[in-house]
Amino acid sequence: NAGVTQTPKFRILKIGQSMTLQCTQDMNHNYMYWYRQDPGMGLKLIYYSVGAGITDKGEVPNGYNVSRSTTEDFPLRLELAAPSQTSVYFCASSYFLSSGNTIYFGEGSWLTVV
């Protein structure tokens, strides 16, 4: 019963490097999301997807890219990492028209850009 799985859990990047945060869910959810959480703050939406092949920008998309080739996977790409991208990243998913309207979160990925 894996739910939403994110990898890696911790990563240190140098300024200008690129990396991909992986996210996969096994609940057959239509909707997937990437959030970032800065210290002492709530979550901010980076990108979201309503189904395979469909993605859209959230509140803070600059510096990131996503793709959704399958229902299960929703990777987040960081290009040219900057210190401002130091944060905790959460992947999440939900059903369309879920009776509970509940969003399920992964365990988070700690990213430090130095």
Added chain:
Amino acid sequence: AQTVTQSQPEMSVQEAETVTLSCTYDTSESDYYLFWYKQPPSRQMILVIRQEAYKQQNATENRFSVNFQKAAKSFSLKISDSQLGDAAMYFCAYRSAMDSNYQLIWGAGTKLIIKP
């Protein structure tokens, strides 16, 4: 635009006692959903309780209950018989029923400290 405000950056309570965390929100919509999420030191976000705005009855999940005051746009979380494992950040979140993209709007969080 909708906003969610948690006015208590930090709260503390004695173990076994009751504590209430405040949340207010601003919206012009009549149909929406409200959530409380718990984030322990492990940083995983865990759903605590949810409330549908069209339901007058306050949601309850074991020791957790809400006081939903729609007219006042208030959504407080009451934790009864506080336990050490309840220590965490608690986030209030709002989602419009009109938003087919299921986007959540988050408060800044309240840190709950449990005193043994």
